[in-house]
Amino acid sequence: MTTPIEILNNPFLNKGTGFTMEERKELGVAGLLPPRVQTLEEQEAQTYAQFQSKPSDLEKRLFLMEIFNTNHTLFYYMFSQHVVEFMPIVYDPVIADTIENYSDLFVDPQNAVYFSIDNDEDFETSLKNAANGRDIKLIVVTDAEGILGIGDWGVNGVDIAVGKLMVYTAAAGVNPADVLPVVLDNGTNNKELLENPNYLGNRHERVRGEKYDKFVDDFVQAAEKTFPNLYLHWEDFARQNGAKILNKYKNDITTFNDDIQGTGIITLAAALGAMNITGEKLSEQTYLSFGAGSAGSGIAARIYDEMLQEGLSEEEAKSHIYLVDKQGLLFDDMDDLTPEQAPFARKRSEFANADQLKDLMSVVKEIHPTILVGTSTVPGAFTKEIVQEMASHVERPIIFPLSNPTKLVEATAKDLLEWTDGKALVANGIPVDPIEYKGVTYNIGQANNALVYPGLGLGTIASTAKVLNDEMISAAAHSLGGLVDGTKPGAAVLPPVSQLTKFSEDVAIAVAQSAVDQGITKEKISDVKSAIEALKWEPKY
Numbered sequence: 001m002t003t004p005i006e007i008l009n010n011p012f013l014n015k016g017t018g019f020t021m022e023e024r025k026e027l028g029v030a031g032l033l034p035p036r037v038q039t040l041e042e043q044e045a046q047t048y049a050q051f052q053s054k055p056s057d058l059e060k061r062l063f064l065m066e067i068f069n070t071n072h073t074l075f076y077y078m079f080s081q082h083v084v085e086f087m088p089i090v091y092d093p094v095i096a097d098t099i100e101n102y103s104d105l106f107v108d109p110q111n112a113v114y115f116s117i118d119n120d121e122d123f124e125t126s127l128k129n130a131a132n133g134r135d136i137k138l139i140v141v142t143d144a145e146g147i148l149g150i151g152d153w154g155v156n157g158v159d160i161a162v163g164k165l166m167v168y169t170a171a172a173g174v175n176p177a178d179v180l181p182v183v184l185d186n187g188t189n190n191k192e193l194l195e196n197p198n199y200l201g202n203r204h205e206r207v208r209g210e211k212y213d214k215f216v217d218d219f220v221q222a223a224e225k226t227f228p229n230l231y232l233h234w235e236d237f238a239r240q241n242g243a244k245i246l247n248k249y250k251n252d253i254t255t256f257n258d259d260i261q262g263t264g265i266i267t268l269a270a271a272l273g274a275m276n277i278t279g280e281k282l283s284e285q286t287y288l289s290f291g292a293g294s295a296g297s298g299i300a301a302r303i304y305d306e307m308l309q310e311g312l313s314e315e316e317a318k319s320h321i322y323l324v325d326k327q328g329l330l331f332d333d334m335d336d337l338t339p340e341q342a343p344f345a346r347k348r349s350e351f352a353n354a355d356q357l358k359d360l361m362s363v364v365k366e367i368h369p370t371i372l373v374g375t376s377t378v379p380g381a382f383t384k385e386i387v388q389e390m391a392s393h394v395e396r397p398i399i400f401p402l403s404n405p406t407k408l409v410e411a412t413a414k415d416l417l418e419w420t421d422g423k424a425l426v427a428n429g430i431p432v433d434p435i436e437y438k439g440v441t442y443n444i445g446q447a448n449n450a451l452v453y454p455g456l457g458l459g460t461i462a463s464t465a466k467v468l469n470d471e472m473i474s475a476a477a478h479s480l481g482g483l484v485d486g487t488k489p490g491a492a493v494l495p496p497v498s499q500l501t502k503f504s505e506d507v508a509i510a511v512a513q514s515a516v517d518q519g520i521t522k523e524k525i526s527d528v529k530s531a532i533e534a535l536k537w538e539p540k541y
């Protein structure tokens, strides 16, 4: 039996002043609240006014977290009323500030689960205790070694798991009672944290090798056992671990790596949106990725797959794709390629000047890319000279600087438009306001995995798919690409975030339908739309 005080302190149950007089009597909270009963709309208006009075984005985010910790319904109702305004505050880029300052700002563990490689607490027990009787269907887990582009943030990274889950609910209507954020703390190599007396994580370097692999596997086994209907989302693992973990589990459980797969989907969708505008085919493009880590290699793999679907042979498709990383253009004789880079590494014999292709400018000059994607974490890497060199060989250069947060972007949309006289088709990872240039209003697409992962997760969970496979992933990308109206001058390559809930629904339907059509669901689903509707949660009293 939940006591009155427990009700008021439980964000899943608490309505605050929204409790009616009858509810107050029934639950025993009569007399424990100010007498006036407010509607959800009244609470929202009052709370939103307070939100607006906060002097900085960081203060705004901290205030919203306070509301989240107090009353989930109010938080999500307010989010639903201000999606475009709240996304950058709740999520990227402002989330990066709270992650960097997490230990100093800590007030509440936010119903997350914290696993430490140093402690011997039982994984299953902690998961059960955190779930508190709920049937968890979705976990976002991070070890926070590669948070956005800001690197290793140890246990502070729990915020990315919390934030990604908030977007699942705001975008796709995932029930907040169905989710659990998890952080795996195997140490941190971030000196600043190790020296910060407030740091709340394990104060040693990251544990690697077998012990780490076992730590991750113990978590996976416990999570799968405790929650049989689980969709397991991996976020912001370092390059060397993300793909390895995904490949280990993806054929056996329903699992998803956001940086590799989610980013692949949204960037392919953005490229298809650009094709809608130019009237060209993806298989005619010359694709260059600057930065070939989790995101860069994940996107290249998705672009490659799409080129195959358009009818190219494997050899032909590979001949359209170039990867540049720290070494320069990647060649097949390099001994430090990742398994994900290797298929796209080139032969030196293809180029007369192979040994000079060590920087982005030389590569752009040599190969004349038509699509340039940035996932390098190198701010300003797409310079005016490089962009104008690219633009001198192609009518509409397609340029997606995707590194997050704002301070790491390879180029701003405004600069790209100015440097190319409005010709560039641009998307960034962060939200960008419309840009006026020579009388045209340019809308800038946000190529951020947040536009797809919520629908992808909801659709997969609703379908009861046993795995999340490439067909489902491809279906997700195509469901978004079709939404762009390319005939308008200044049109964006992706639909606007204001339509987030609408296209999350489209993605969910496409993905669930794909699973059903492939016959890979645990249960028989006769109508995917009603299966999705049945799972959805709405913030209301």
Ligand SMILES: NC(=O)c1ccc[n+]([C@@H]2O[C@H](COP(=O)([O-])OP(=O)(O)OC[C@H]3O[C@@H](n4cnc5c(N)ncnc54)[C@H](O)[C@@H]3O)[C@@H](O)[C@H]2O)c1
Pocket: 146, 147, 148, 149, 150, 238, 239, 258, 259, 263, 266, 290, 291, 292, 293, 294, 295, 296, 324, 325, 326, 327, 374, 375, 376, 377, 378, 402, 403, 404, 405, 408, 428, 429, 430, 447, 448, 449, 450
């Ligand atoms: N928009 C999105 O949806 C989205 C999704 C995922 C990642 N990202 C962003 O992409 C960036 C990379 O993320 P990730 O998860 O792939 O990280 P990662 O560490 O796996 O990859 C980064 C890659 O960039 C390379 N790199 C670093 N310095 C370089 C340089 N000077 N020249 C060339 N390459 C260099 C690294 O060697 C590495 O291979 C981050 O800023 C992240 O925020 C954006």
Ligand SMILES: O=C(O)C[C@H](O)C(=O)O
Pocket: 092, 147, 148, 149, 236, 258, 259, 403, 404, 429, 448, 449, 450
């Ligand atoms: O978190 C984001 O905004 C996108 C992406 O997952 C990233 O790591 O940058």
Ligand SMILES: [Mn+2]
Pocket: 148, 235, 236, 258, 259
């Ligand atoms: Mn990420």
